[in-house]
Amino acid sequence: MASGNINFITWNVNGLKQNRDQKFQELQNADIAFLQETHIGTEDEHIEDYKDKWHIFYTKFNSSSKGTAILMRKRPDYEHISVEKDACGTYVVLKCKLGGQLYTLVSVYNHGTDTKTLDNLSRYLQSMTTGLLVIGGDFNTVLNPFIDKKCYTSEAIKNGTHCKLLLSVEKFMKSLQLVDVWRRKNPVEQEYTYYKKDCPVSRLDYFFFPEECMWRVRSCDIKKSDRPDHQPVSLEINNMPAMPFQKYLQAEAISQKLKLKKDLFTGEMGKQSSHAVNEVDIISAINSLQVSVTPRPDGIPVSFYKDNIQNLFPYIKMLYDRIHSGAFNCSDKHFNETMKSPHDNSQHFFNVDYLIIATILTKRLDDYLDSQSKGRVPKNSATVMISPKTFCTEMRLSYIQDEIEKQKRSNPTLYQDFLIVKNLLRDAPEVDAKSANVLIEKDKLLDQGCPLTPVLITLALKCFASELARSLQQHHILVFKERVILCIQPEDLENVVAAMKNRANEVFYIKELYRENVKRKQLKCLGNESTSEDLKKWEAETLMNNIQSKTDKGDTQSRAEDCGRLTMYAVITLQDSDEVMVAASNWLSVDKKQCYWPPFKSTEKVMEAVQSRIKPETGGKIWEKLNISFHNGYATFNQAKEGQNEIKEQKERPYQLTTGYSGIKRRRFEGTQEMSEPTASIYRMSADDKNELLQMMRDIKSTVQENSAMLKNLFKDNTVHEVPSSTSISSKDVKTNLNLPLRTLEDVSRIEKELMNATTRQKYVKNLSKIRGFGQRDVIKNIMQQVLSDDLAKQFTWQGRGDKKPFAKLTLTDVIKEAASKQSVMREECENEIKNYLWSKN
Template sequence: MASETIKFITWNVNGLKQNRDQKFQELQNADIVFLQETHIGAGDEHMKDYKDEWHIYYTKYTSSSKGTAILVRKSLDFEHTSDEKDNCGAYVVLKCKLKGQPYTLVSVYNHHADEKTLDNLSRYLQSMTTGLLVIGGDFNTVLNPFIDKKFNKCKKIKNGNQRKLLLYVNKFMKSLQLVDIWRRKNPIKQDYTYYIRDTPVSRLDYFLIPEECMWRVKSCDITNSERPDHQPVFLEINNIPAMTFQKDFYIPTIFQWLKLKQHLFTDETGSSLGRESSHAVSEVDIFSAVNSLQVSDTPRPDGIPVSFYKDNMQDLIQYIKMLYNRIHSGAFNCSEKHFNETVKSPHDNSQHFFNVDYLVIATILAKRLGDYLESQSKDHAPKDLATVMITPKTFCTEMRLSHIQDEIEKQKRSNPTLYQDFLIVKNLLRDAPEADTESVDDSIERDKLLDQGCPLTPVLIMLALKCFGSALAGRLKQQDILVFKESVILCIQPEDLEKVLAAVRERSNEVFYIEELHRGNVNGKQLKCLGNESMAEDWKKRLTMYAIVTLQDSDEVVVAPTNWLSLDKKQCYWPPFKSPDKCMEAVQNRIKPETGGKPWEKLNISFHGEHVTFEKAKEGQKETKEQKERSYLLATGFPGILKRQRLECNQEMLKQQLLPEPSASTSRMPADADKDELLQMLRDIKSTVQENSAMLKKLLKDNTVSEVPSSTSIPPKDVKTKLKLPLRTIKDVARIERMLTKNATTHEKYVRCLSRLGGFGQKDVIKNIMQHLLTDDLASKFNWQGRGNKKPFSKLILTDVIRDAALKQSVTRIDCDAEIKNYLWSICDRIGRGRP
């Protein structure tokens, strides 16, 4: 059963005086709306017309600039607690309960001339936030100019004010540990919210949420509006509490807290270690860290909430100092003392919740490492250099400290203080579970876990990205590494770009995306820049509203809104309505692809083209259908008939030129009638063939006897190797993983062996490989992402072996991954049917 969700929209409407009804019509799918630039002055009454449908909280400033508002639909279960409105129209803060859960909602307009708005708002939210904090608004700056902005090459842009605003926004996000939700969900996608002709298009509008609450996000999208200027951003939040609400929640006294934490402050002999080290943490650091933490219903291993630390901060500072000193001095191992113990979210297995004292120390260290990374990065790249973006595929994963070991050792010589911070970080992180119980070399350090919810995770991923980029370009003549939130930009000489990309292709990588952004300039000439189309082209792309596609299941040519299509234009949402009129209405109105909050089914499609209007798209649909019919005639062996028809048509045209014009009753020629009858007959034949094909597919699907392997699933007799296959236990998998890590020759042996198995089609190739590689019992212990109690198959080096073997049989990486997922998903069915 799907959980209840709440739908948010944030939108800079550029004034509510004009086109009010049209603008409100575009908000119909939202429960909560954050508006910016409402332009409501003291005497304006624009909002009162909509009070029957919405609870409205808004600022009154001027009729020509600024202004913010929050709208809550009256049909939503809503309970108002309090609201705070800025006198200068910069923000509205609404504290409330939505469907019984507490929220703090903030609509922000960060004007480019404001310098203190975000600072003031930060201090207020640090102490006054209750429940889930959701911030939406127009921040008037881009967080990463390489992928969040597209420049017009004919126009120079001054960036001084943008950089200044970026400092304020970054400081605001750090102060509350906020995440740019859309970018986290779309690490390499380039999309924009601000479109004005003859200016750079950019992404200025964001939804922000605390890092520890990212698990609550279901989806985040930039939606299309027919208006110029800003585009709305859509957010869907799961309205489920992290833990069951308790009226009488346990809040300890200071003395009870000390008794609970006593084991952290004493050594093995029981004596207290309160000596302050030379590497002490300051009260300012502790105060800032505690204030940045989210106050919500988050569960903790020791059951003590953030509010206890905020209320008793003055009494707890000395103890947190003492705790930090003990960790720094190596007085205890965090894992052995269970200091880094976590609680998993009951709704998201990847989300971990830590004790507040752990979060305070982790936050302090994360800030130090983040400041170091930013100090090493320039704020722009030389214009002649080529640029490559590196960004993580999965945000939380196991991490080998060897990935950042070079950086740690470098700090040992140049910055001993930071080196000590690295050692504390290694102590704080949880150890990854051992692959098996066999004896492991003690000199090999255990991998560390980067948990979603730990403040250190984002900054350590950025550090790993930086180290990876440095390793790629370490031997080149000139290179720069620019560190941004969620990604790293590698800047290199244009002539070195192919070397770097080749180096990336050589090493199979499941951790990072590598995206080429710009090929640089040679002799003043620009080679290539992704996203450097003219503004006119960009406007044309944005205004393409409808697409012509063929639904592959039914072979039907249809018109579909472009917002129903997937990014690669290979799939399309389609409504479940039985009424053709209702489907046509959904297409024309470009409604969001969902009914009752549930997404529609995705269908495989063939894409033919895009059009600005529905009428143009209908004309394109007709042309595409006629073209497909002509192609079908040729493909089904009627070229002679078509040739004879063309000859007859030419003869008829000649007769019409020589003879008087016929009357209306005789204007329809026999040749035309024959042609229409023939086309109708072929349409009927085609329809019958399609129906028969569908029935045959269904029969084959229903009557497939999986117990009897096909001839292609039997490994050829000439496949003789010394490899111990199939693997039967998790220990076998761990053993092979270690062998593949240490020896590239082993990788090639397995690829050669598995690639020779063959198969009829991509499904059969992958099935043969998987059956030869793993027993069914072992395969049933895996799924692709490792959800539930199963292990993640996608993270194994064996997966790369399968991909390389499949590639030799002309199976692409995408198809290979899809077939592996299907195989693992259906393995339990095959076991249940009792294969002999």
Template sequence: MASQTINFTTWNVNGLKRQRDQKFQKLQNADVVFLQETHIGVGDEHIIEGLKNKWHIFYTTYMSRKGSAILVKKTLDFEYISDEKDDCGAYVVLKCKVKSQLYTLVSVYNHGTDKKTLDKLSSYLQSMTTGLLVIGGDFNTVLNPFIDKDNSKRVTDTSIHRKLRFCVKKFLKSLQLVDVWRRKNPVNQNYTFNSQVASRLDYFFFPEECMWRVRSCQIRDSGMRDHRPVYLEMGNVLFQKDLHVQLFSQLFNHKKHILTYETGSSLGKESPHALSEVDIVSAVNSLQVSDTPRPDGIPVSFYKDNIQVIIPYIKMIYDRIHSGSFNCSEKHFNETVKSPHDNSQHFFNVDYLVIATILARRLDDYLESQSKGRVPKDLATVMITPKTFCTEMRLSHIQDEIEKQKRSNPTLYQDFLIVKNLLRDAPEADTESVDDSSERDKLLDQGCPLTPVLIMLALKLFGSALAGHLKQQDILVFKESVILCIQPEDLEKVLAAVMERANEVFYVKELYRGNFNGEQLKCIGNEFKDKDCAEMDAETFVNTEEESKASWTSREDEEDDFVIHKEENISVEGDGRHTMYAVVTLQDSDEVVVAPTNWLSLDKKQCYWPPFKSPDKCMEAVQNRIKTETGGKPWEKLNISFHREHDTFEKAKEGQKETKEQKERSYLLATGFPGILKRQRLESTQGMSNNYLQPLPAVTPASTSRMTADEKDELLQMLRDIKSTVQENRAMLKKLLKDNTVSEAPSSTSVPSKAIKANLKLPLGTFEDLAMSEKELSTATTRKKYVKFLSGLGGFGPKDVIKNIMQQVITDDLAKEFNWQGRGEKRPFSHLSLTDVIRDAAFKRSVNRAECENEIKKYLSYTADRLGRKRLREQGGPGLENPNEISPSLMPETEIPWDILGF
């Protein structure tokens, strides 16, 4: 997998007949350039042809002031495939390979008089795009008239601009495109066109699912009049393709068979609630054809090429989801794979994306219908925009909206219910205090078509809650933000109510203060350069003490917001400093932790504590001082010992460390206990030694005092490691017991029938055994026996599941002859029918295809290491296959008083 960077530039040059060389001096650092208004007519070809010594050039020739071009630097690794040029000079489409990556590059000049150019271009790109789609150009309209133009002059938005904006938005929706600069700069105001009214008319558009590739996007000064160029830096990432085209049909048929078998439905039946073919085809065509990995390995191109086969399958799945008989999480329909280059990016299967796209468009249409077209000039305007497009989401904040549609719009109500089914469940809280009947939080994943529209819906409802009681208010929903329009006299009150959450959930920006008593008030943000961003953040988003006190108190009993937010309960020390965090010891575990002061009781003897399993999530909750509830239910209160308070999280962490060290020293100096353990270094030839832990003589207070600081630190760290292992084993045992008690499916500790194993003649030890097994696996009955046996082996997580399966399937002596691709002198494990069986068995244990293959590769690569340790053991030498598996005979006879050490 190769990763590189490519620099794109789009620029309306307002003609190349004048100052051509000076303009190209500004493009020295660009690899690919999109130009508009080149003004190259018949007889003017020499103007641009003269650049061919440095650039590959593709341009239109037209007798007008229009014209588009794409230039690729000749020093770039470039391979031409094809190009299409508009007869009227509106666009150039170039299909090519750049640094071995397939691209469809589009330079667009959307003139104000054009009405059909974008519709034609959209239809073409939906069916003909290959590789990554990158669109740059001048579209002659602003997408958000409140922030994409200088409103200090309050110029009226004309009907021409509204029509152009509608065309551009329709174009973006048809291909699931994102305004890259606005996504990267959610609150900045910067313009590319500076004649008359400064506006942002020049854009880079990029597919939503591929946005993780974008490194940066900037508007830069060209030193020329009129338009300014937009720069885009993008990672050029190549994914390995392990599948061949002929396997896609087999994979799809296998998946279709599993789903139809598990749901008990038939492709021949059609519900009255089925999706229309028009919606399905439109959604499939809007998806991007690229090498993006999928959990099931089936690419978008297969769906586009086999649309007639796909339609009844999508209808069947949707019908089952609509009827409530298909749980997307339980059936792994909404499973994802993460990008190895961006941990926040999730890749979904194409069938999921199709249904999610259709529902996202319906919700988007609903949101647009709720926005009024015009807003009175006298109203003040405030913009609210989210800081992130991937987060955990509580659906409780839109529950009222869902119920409101139950009578007025039953179809939309059903769509909301399907959306809830489609979203992935957030990690379940690990606590008995959370009611099992409470609704699970949902995940909004970057890469899911529903994420942007659900965040916009949440933002709209938040704005409605802020201003719903006001005499006059309007809320307009745009692609990346909502605009709240209110009476000028209500502005300060609304800002005070919203500012407290600005640093944590979303950005808020005052755009215009309106007219009050016939006088125009201050207008903010006429033009912001990139360099002004830091100053603007400091000036706009910092909460003052007065704002914090005046903020959310009037609505503390109303519904919760859709993501984590702060609950301010700040105490003040004698010197006037705010104390935001406290260092406490949880008495039930004797663990020293940092806790927000608003989680503590007034007497500081108890503290709320979050029920999350994930330590990272707990840490985030502490840092953000979130409300002490999950799913609307308060957390459990724990008894604590209070130590000290601090004004910042960083100082509290230092205080936590000091408190821990103080407790540990007190114990070491005051108490001796036999059986202290010490880590011993091992010879490199021994591997992981079985004398990992050795008992030492008893330690007395006097001998402890003679220990150096490093020795004490080493001793304490070793004890922490041991206790951590004990706690992990305890949690694992607890889960094992739970699974064996409540699960009807084979638990992770279930032991497959010995009769079945004997019948299958596993593990395979020779090539003859393997050949016989491959022959047997040609029958469906034998495959089912293998899958049943191997899926019953269990395990915790992908690594454990695959390890258990591989140990039963093949001996290390035979495994050492294989690697995944068959490189070198070894044979390809990926080509075996046995590998398909392992995938199916792993899938039944909730291990997706990508995880399964990754763990098999690792298992095969470690075969030599396992064989080496095995020989050491046979020769009587030290060696542990798993360093965490410590023999009981090596542990000390005396139990270590862990609770005293404060772990």
């Protein structure tokens, strides 16, 4: 053993009967060995032959399966305390002292048939662990199938076989706040421990370590062995105490300190919170904490809370309630103060009451992230992994501000949790407000050792991935512990890579995993050389750009409210239909020239999607990417609705003046110039504008006279004097003398050219206006059946989204509206019925 360090190995040896000496030879550099699949039955105790060099603790189960063991190399500073063995051969738990420090060591073989083993072991370790907990073993599942299993296509990645085991392992890790040590130390590497013929290679063997104790890990590596089946994993930790001169408090002193904490609430008159915490949450949080020599700023250890939980319930509930209501400022009261490890400047140690609150919030945010990782990987996707570079970093909560604001509307309970998080985290050093020329919310620190840090970084990864993929028509984001997988179409990969390069100063590793039908070429990890100084510089530039942008646009809203916050909603005009709409800002492309639009048939459902800012993907349905004109951005949905109404009024004002009807656009007549969008009121019109307006009114008068003449001819020519009340005259009952219905897109192109002629246009209007029906819907249905064949109608939608053609842009559409108006069908109702008809055909 190197001075001050302890070397572990965990290894599935696939039986100790064969090649025992060679296998023990490979353990020569280990101080402690965790072995699995020892295959030791009642008469297979040959492992005892090595007891001259090792303290050996093992299970007896079966000569051909299971079996675990812990081997402790004999050394003078070893002191045995106790050992627990599973009767089914799945684990051994050894408690001991090494160099005067307590350890709880666990060797696990998580067999596929033992789905309850980890649950039972978790409950035992929660109540019986003392000192540093070290767990090693073969868990028979991959934690992330994208990077822990070697597959050459995304189609080969499946969770089905190990689904139950995976859920069991994830639950086990959360219950004890454990970290996958090798993956934490190797965030983007792909190495494997399990090799077997005709099976995909994978990483099934792990060391798990408490989050709060990660400062003690020096290295973790996958070793190479000539033995078949599994490769060993090594772990090196330091054996130094967290605080060499820590003094333990007596019970009386602890009680006095706790009384002083409770006195902090004196005079706090915060409103009683309805977002209370219950005793089940508190017990679960306390049980997950490790009983170790970890120092605390207030000197009160975890063991005190575990031993006195019944008496502490009222205090924890009151504390949580005050933090939630905002009546208790964590920074001012020094509630979130920390101590740093003398051996690792990045590690922070917190008070136990802080950890209890943070752990409760972590579980809730974890549950939310778990709900976001459901779904299948789209077929033939290219996949990219995004993971954090560090777990001790300054991070603005504005990185996840979009997510927080979204929960305000869609999940108020989770939104309340985010508010508590913002109060709970430590404040970063003050920003120089004078140089920034703006008042901003204090930044928050994410510290290694805080339970909230991994889950908030994972959420930031998810938000970053969403931003990268926002302009893509198809994408899928899968959330795993401390990393996310972005699945995109192969043809979008180069654009995503370019966007990643532009964000090289972020604190993320980005790695391509699969390209599918794109020519295979591995990407390098981007931004590996960036530092915290780079990040601060990038953040400062972003901040100043946001401020300048708002100043240039004449934004009159409070700087303190808007600085650093992304626009939540936007008012846009859909170019293919000229509709003014409110859209979620995360649906817009970076250049704000295109927007995703949901495939919902219901207007109410579309508005609900906008308000909830759901990501552009619903039940596997493809969202359409539309060309837009961007008008303005807004912080709230109500502000955006007001902006929408204002822009609509501006658009409709000239139409009201020319037609006398609010909301009805002027018609375009052949030979008249299209009127431009007004920039001033009618009372400030130029002389040319007034002349144009008068000319348009004369055109309208002329058109009305023509319509009157056509109506007279219509009544004269129409032989059907009464329409039965229970039926309607279908298109086949009226002969239009036109070359209809249209059957191909070539026919549509032909008729569009013909309708450029005013005489031809009026001929179509006259004949289509003869087609009647029972009610407006029937009229439009019969006209559309006369105009388009069913097969051709399937190639159109109103706005032409996806691979469909835009019916709204056709001159033929204006002809149909004009014909329908002769039967008292208003243009707006006509549009709606055309939309419904086209939808029914698709």
